[in-house]
Amino acid sequence: MCGIVGISKLKSERVDADDIRLMSSALVHRGPDKAGYVLLNGGTTGFGHLRER
Numbered sequence: 001m002c003g004i005v006g007i008s009k010l011k012s013e014r015v016d017a018d019d020i021r022l023m024s025s026a027l028v029h030r031g032p033d034k035a036g037y038v039l040l041n042g043g044t045t046g047f048g049h050l051r052e053r
Contacts (some may be wrong), residue, residue, distance in 0.1 A: 001025030002051040008044065015039055017048035024048040 005023040020037045037048040
């Protein structure tokens with residue numbers, strides 16, 4: 001199983017990468033063989049993932 005999390009901020013606020021990591025850690029039971037995150041749109045949108053091989 002895989003898990004995906006995301007945050008999008010309004011008014012040009014930046015997403016904190018630690019928030020993405022914290023959200024992803026709530027999905028650790030889904031198979032954390034691989035994990036990562038990305039900040040997009042100048043840091044106003046962030047996605048994280050955990051995936052199983």
